[in-house]
Amino acid sequence: MTGARRLPEGGRIDRGTSLAFTFDGKPLQGHPGDTLASALLANGVTVVGRSFKYHRPRGLVGFGVEEPNALVTLGPGARTLANTQATMVELHQGLDARSQNRWPSLAFDVMAINGWASRFLAAGFYYKTFMWPPEAWTAFYEKVIRRAAGLGRASHEPDPDHYAKAHAFADILVVGAGPAGLMAALVAGRAGARVILVDEMPALGGRLRHTARAIDGSATTLWLEATLQELESLPNVRLLPRTSVFGAYDHGIMAAVERVSDHLPAETRGALPRQRYWQIQAKATILATGAIERGIALAGNDLPGVMLASAARAYLHEHAVVGGQRPVVFTTNPSGYVTALELMRAGVDVQAVVDPGPRVDNETVVALHEAGVQLYWHSTIEQAKGRGRVQGVVMADDVGGRREIACDQLLLSGGWNPTLHLTAHQGFRPHWDTKLQAFVPPADVGDITVVGAASGRFELENCLADGLNDAVALCRKLGFSAKTPTLPKLQENVPYTTTACFAVENASGGKAFVDLQNDVTVADLELAVREGYKSVEHAKRYTTHGMATDQGKTTGVVGHGVLAEILKRPVGEIGTTGYRPPYTAVAIGALAHHHRGQGFAPVRRTPLHDVQAKHGAVFFETGLWHRARYFPEAGEDMAAASRREVEAIRSTVGIADTTPLGKIELMGPDAQAFIERLYCNGFSTLKPGRARYGLMLREDGMVMDDGTVWCFAEGHFMITTTTANAAAVMSHIEFYHQYYWRELDVAYASVSEQWAGVAIAGPRSRELLQKLVDKPDLSDTAFPFMAVAEGRVGKVVCRIARISFSGERAFEIYVPAGYAADLYDRLMAEGAPLGIVPYGLEAMGTMRIEKGHVAGPELDGRTTPADLGLDRMQSRKKPHIGHALRDREGLLDPARPVLVGLKVVNAKHRLRAGAHLVPRGAEPIQSNDQGHVTSIAFSPSEGRYIALALLARGTDRHGQEVDAVFPLKKERVTVEVCAPCFVDPKGARLRG
Amino acid sequence: MRITCPYCGSRGSEEFTCLGNTPPARPADDAPVAAWVDFVYLRDNPRGPVTELWQHVQGCRTWLIVTRDTRTHTVAKVELASRATGR
Numbered sequence A: 001m002t003g004a005r006r007l008p009e010g011g012r013i014d015r016g017t018s019l020a021f022t023f024d025g026k027p028l029q030g031h032p033g034d035t036l037a038s039a040l041l042a043n044g045v046t047v048v049g050r051s052f053k054y055h056r057p058r059g060l061v062g063f064g065v066e067e068p069n070a071l072v073t074l075g076p077g078a079r080t081l082a083n084t085q086a087t088m089v090e091l092h093q094g095l096d097a098r099s100q101n102r103w104p105s106l107a108f109d110v111m112a113i114n115g116w117a118s119r120f121l122a123a124g125f126y127y128k129t130f131m132w133p134p135e136a137w138t139a140f141y142e143k144v145i146r147r148a149a150g151l152g153r154a155s156h157e158p159d160p161d162h163y164a165k166a167h168a169f170a171d172i173l174v175v176g177a178g179p180a181g182l183m184a185a186l187v188a189g190r191a192g193a194r195v196i197l198v199d200e201m202p203a204l205g206g207r208l209r210h211t212a213r214a215i216d217g218s219a220t221t222l223w224l225e226a227t228l229q230e231l232e233s234l235p236n237v238r239l240l241p242r243t244s245v246f247g248a249y250d251h252g253i254m255a256a257v258e259r260v261s262d263h264l265p266a267e268t269r270g271a272l273p274r275q276r277y278w279q280i281q282a283k284a285t286i287l288a289t290g291a292i293e294r295g296i297a298l299a300g301n302d303l304p305g306v307m308l309a310s311a312a313r314a315y316l317h318e319h320a321v322v323g324g325q326r327p328v329v330f331t332t333n334p335s336g337y338v339t340a341l342e343l344m345r346a347g348v349d350v351q352a353v354v355d356p357g358p359r360v361d362n363e364t365v366v367a368l369h370e371a372g373v374q375l376y377w378h379s380t381i382e383q384a385k386g387r388g389r390v391q392g393v394v395m396a397d398d399v400g401g402r403r404e405i406a407c408d409q410l411l412l413s414g415g416w417n418p419t420l421h422l423t424a425h426q427g428f429r430p431h432w433d434t435k436l437q438a439f440v441p442p443a444d445v446g447d448i449t450v451v452g453a454a455s456g457r458f459e460l461e462n463c464l465a466d467g468l469n470d471a472v473a474l475c476r477k478l479g480f481s482a483k484t485p486t487l488p489k490l491q492e493n494v495p496y497t498t499t500a501c502f503a504v505e506n507a508s509g510g511k512a513f514v515d516l517q518n519d520v521t522v523a524d525l526e527l528a529v530r531e532g533y534k535s536v537e538h539a540k541r542y543t544t545h546g547m548a549t550d551q552g553k554t555t556g557v558v559g560h561g562v563l564a565e566i567l568k569r570p571v572g573e574i575g576t577t578g579y580r581p582p583y584t585a586v587a588i589g590a591l592a593h594h595h596r597g598q599g600f601a602p603v604r605r606t607p608l609h610d611v612q613a614k615h616g617a618v619f620f621e622t623g624l625w626h627r628a629r630y631f632p633e634a635g636e637d638m639a640a641a642s643r644r645e646v647e648a649i650r651s652t653v654g655i656a657d658t659t660p661l662g663k664i665e666l667m668g669p670d671a672q673a674f675i676e677r678l679y680c681n682g683f684s685t686l687k688p689g690r691a692r693y694g695l696m697l698r699e700d701g702m703v704m705d706d707g708t709v710w711c712f713a714e715g716h717f718m719i720t721t722t723t724a725n726a727a728a729v730m731s732h733i734e735f736y737h738q739y740y741w742r743e744l745d746v747a748y749a750s751v752s753e754q755w756a757g758v759a760i761a762g763p764r765s766r767e768l769l770q771k772l773v774d775k776p777d778l779s780d781t782a783f784p785f786m787a788v789a790e791g792r793v794g795k796v797v798c799r800i801a802r803i804s805f806s807g808e809r810a811f812e813i814y815v816p817a818g819y820a821a822d823l824y825d826r827l828m829a830e831g832a833p834l835g836i837v838p839y840g841l842e843a844m845g846t847m848r849i850e851k852g853h854v855a856g857p858e859l860d861g862r863t864t865p866a867d868l869g870l871d872r873m874q875s876r877k878k879p880h881i882g883h884a885l886r887d888r889e890g891l892l893d894p895a896r897p898v899l900v901g902l903k904v905v906n907a908k909h910r911l912r913a914g915a916h917l918v919p920r921g922a923e924p925i926q927s928n929d930q931g932h933v934t935s936i937a938f939s940p941s942e943g944r945y946i947a948l949a950l951l952a953r954g955t956d957r958h959g960q961e962v963d964a965v966f967p968l969k970k971e972r973v974t975v976e977v978c979a980p981c982f983v984d985p986k987g988a989r990l991r992g
Numbered sequence B: 001m002r003i004t005c006p007y008c009g010s011r012g013s014e015e016f017t018c019l020g021n022t023p024p025a026r027p028a029d030d031a032p033v034a035a036w037v038d039f040v041y042l043r044d045n046p047r048g049p050v051t052e053l054w055q056h057v058q059g060c061r062t063w064l065i066v067t068r069d070t071r072t073h074t075v076a077k078v079e080l081a082s083r084a085t086g087r
């Protein structure tokens, strides 16, 4: 029987309503207003988990985000949520929680044997024990360690919940709605500033909710209610409970996560997101994050029943729950005294208050004395004893005497740590305050104003005063006329004093834990120092102290204090480790919010999507685009369909969607001069009505992109880019014009989405197109190869060029995007008697490889025009981007890999893009590497697999054989090197 | 991070792309290769203020010169690239 129970009255719970929940399958009851932690305590459950390394039974230590022990797994199936702090879970009907890290049961855990073997599991255990041989890591060590050590297990199913994201802007963000934060929000709200007040707990008030003290002569609750009511009534104040600010980023940006519906049973959440990720941009932030109490390392301090004094106070006021009937309090500061007194007043029989420091008389001490509580100064608790839970403590008094005090709970307060994490995220190093025995933020923390306990001013009266005064000053700085209200009046003011006490030595040999969640003991830190890990950063990593999911909120500073004692140096001198976001664990789903599935990669469809689907297209993703890949007829696979499509184009006619190509319109007197500088080949002779292929370089002489330049009239052009580089080329053009060549009189705009169209390719393409196109005349004489014109299809304007990617007579035609589907349909209808086929990217790719046209795989940012056999295109007469560096020695090296064609020697063999080229029979090692295969296709013309490749000295090696090796698949295929053009090398079909 | 675009006002840095530090002045067309190599490849990497080229790609598409402190990410100045000197 444990002493944990619900008191008959008090607390902010709805006793009229019962909520049924289960813990490890056992049905239990709680009330609205409970957390899982308070409901467990109310049901007498004091063992809530097993420890990480030694599998020791553990109980509740804290009340909120500081809780190190009570990690549970919630929810069934895909909603399984491991490593959740029971203190942060609001109870709801049907909640299903399971303890972790125990097998077969929480009460009897086989792995607890680790406790007996614990001398083998000391600091640096991982580094020492599993050093050798390396193969054993994956085969053995990792599996064993993962089974023995570890917390909850995640679900392997996709997250069924959805998450939202919101941006918020404010004049003042107040983080923390305790006394300081509430006061600050009230002042700023009244001044008319746009205020956002955020608090991680479900109800605002912070530690004001955990005190019996009176404000302005009446219960705190009344002041709190009035304040919250006023804040809610102010339209310029937004209150965000259940919201944790987890990171402070540049320029005052704060990231927060709001637990929107975690507290509701899944079936009642409706359309609500589970959580919402907030990016909050405020002109200034008031940090009122309070402080977290820390424990004291002493033997047996991990027994269930050892709890922070502040947590006992919180459970008492919030839930009317106590963790024991006969607690002993061990405290260095007023927190323990106040807790003892409030528990006494609630009918709990406090056995003793033990303080390592000197006697300080104040109203609380007097009241405790009058209530008959034993008070010991200059004394310490050396050990907590008990089997499975606290049953007594060993006290060492001021004259060296030792005595045992029977009790069922040990409440600890080793002092308070300001919650300064958000200041440290911004790089402001905390400093050690000897008087407070705590790290506090420095005076200057940029745009952040730290108030109340977060700045080390722990007394309630100071929290209220800071919130008020600092908010008034900040409002005035931001231009709001803030009035200074009168400070609420308080009684029983007790100034904060404390005694340094991080660990208590004892001879029992029992483990004294510094970090409960990662099972790090005082002895581990001593060992780390003996082995040379003397800096806090090294000792932390060697022992894993402060590296668990709680990030050492209650224990980090204890570890620094213990380390300082071992090293016999002041804590301030050894410093603290860094604090990094997130402050508390954040669901990856919340960070991803809408950016998952289609929200992560939105689908781009061309205006021809549906009409191609109607004609049987199979689509696939290229970047964000969904493009038609092939158009199978009954019984055809992709290879058969695209082969048929290629053959049809080479004999009659086919059409394909070319809409995704980038299209940029340039106009102005200097448009041609601009184009001349953008491309490496000459454009000064390009005349209206003509198009020209163009190659764009980067300044380093490498090819950046290729496309065609269409000249409609003097000073009026449209250029096309590759699909992949459409956005990059646009930015490139904007950059060179805005930054370098602003004197050029040219205007440009992306028209990629305005014009949609098709390529019409094949010997009968002209015949087909002319049926629809009223203007221009497409005859070979009027509209030869590389002619362009603005024309008409009925009443619709169009742009036509006679250009070819396939090597056949071909046209590209674009119409305003809304007319494209109609054009496609009409081409299909008119082309039917000619045997028209719709074709997709596979056929397009095959034909361009057969023709040796380069594309993305060849334009990989490492190839020059010369590498691609396009050297002759480069103009030597004009300056252009890349002209100066293209002729560097290394780029002219004849041994550079250059573009070649490849055919498999054995027609039955396949090729794989990415295969490396080595001499025949040579080992597939780097020193034999002579290049690689860039693009492959099955060539209907050749009747076998062909490829484009980059091969060292390739131009001189046509006719030779090399091996294409793909070591990952253990493949080796012999290929013959040839010119990179397999069809109509003279271009007769092209020109018609 | 926030960047104040001269046209659009204070905006989140995710609306912008960064090209890198402002290069030294672009050499004359007939400058020796060495000058071009410096221009393309050599950049200082100071601890402190740097000038960088950013484009407001998801806004007005203007190219900007942003003076940013690499220690604190403080943005001291944002200018239009089209007005910049020393290019």
Ligand SMILES: [Zn+2]
Residues within 6 Å of the ligand: B005, B006, B007, B008, B009, B056, B059, B060, B061, B062
């Ligand atoms: Zn802008």
